[in-house]
Amino acid sequence: MPELPEVETVRRGLAPVMEGQAFARVRLRRGDLRKPFPEDLAQRLDGAEIRHVGRRSKYLLVETAKAGRRDVLIWHLGMSGQVRIYAPGDAVPAPGPHDHVQFDLASGATVVFTDPRRFGLMTLCPADGLAAHPLLRDIGPEPLGNDFSGPVLAAALKGKTVAVKQAIMDARVVAGVGNIYASESLFRAGISPNRQAHTVRGARAEQLAGAIKSVLAAAINAGGSTLRDHRTTDGGLGYFQFSFAVYGRAGEPCPGCDCDVDITGGIRRIQQGGRSTFYCPRRQR
Ligand SMILES: [Zn+2]
Incomplete structure (x- = not known):
């Protein structure tokens, strides 16, 4: 199961690939992981700019902006989730049975989320409501932050x-x-x-x-x-x-x-x- 260091490693891998880019196309290959995806997930992300890839506890937080609307993609890797990055021009293999989400970026890079056990989660939250989101609001201090002592x-x-x-x-x-x-x-x-x-x-x-x-x-x-x-x-x-x-x-x-x-x-x-x-x-x- 990915713990905080693994999630932070994924964040550090994704940040240089995603930040400053835009989602060209978001492909969902099923309707759910641990929970259903929001029905408008792909629609809200397609074409959105990616402002920042952050993390809170074991959640990746991808901050986006599109037509004046700011959303955060809340993304948990679950028990077995893995992320693969393909640089622009790399051949992206045909999706395997557990490759459930694919992000095609405007740069030509591709990010694939593979989750064999489907305990992962992706949902969207308006940026101004993030702190009050039920998944995040009760989480204590970040262990590596200055608030923890x-x-x-x-x-x-x-x-x-x-x-x-x-x-x-x-x-x-x-x-x-x-x-x-x-x-x-x-x-x-x-x-x-x-x-x-x-x-x-x-x-x-x-x-x-x-x-x-x-x-x-x-x-x-x-x-x-x-x-x-x-x-x-x-x-x-x-x-x-x-x-x-x-x-x-x-x-x-x-x-x-x-x-x-x-x-x-x-x-x-x-x-x-x-x-x-x-x-x-x-x-x-
Ligand atoms: Zn001993």
Whole structure:
């Protein structure tokens, strides 16, 4: 599932191709993904200028203008969505069974959205109503923004008795921290995922907010190296190799650990809220 760094990588791939361009033709190859497309989606986008490709949490926000009307395309990649970019003059292959949306741009470039499981979403919102849109209005601070800090995190966790790992995956607390980066951030901060959320305050909250920022930034950097190479690989944006410290590493020693795995069992995997959590019981308290 694309998490925030993957979505940001897609945004960085799309921005130079789309911004300042116009949609020449929007082709929808079915009527819905997770939800039906707005009936007038293609009509409202055809011919529209593309002002900006932004992101809020895991939503791409494509700001458009057409005949004095400003709309934002709200675009979620779902569980399995991938984006491919074809430069002007590149041969665009015949659409496969999961290539559901194709944007032909005035420049001659083409953007194809492939979504095998169809959990993705595209909808349109007038620009002046974006902040109040039901998909966006309750989302907490962006983790990489200046609005997110230790004190802000501590305030959001105050009074919560749920495990801190589950709390930081709540988008109202902080935007876009999914299952993988929740485990990674807690490891980096030395905080047990089982700790009650309200006990993460003061210096601990500073450490956790800093760890969330640094682990997401490192992952985005890893995505950036994929971006530089993507024309030479298979052209797909949104998935890349990032080396996790604890995620998916049950039974291994955690990085920097001097413990004997035969005795300690190494990185432990537990279930929290139906999702796997990975952590080091020795170094995370
Ligand atoms: Zn360890």
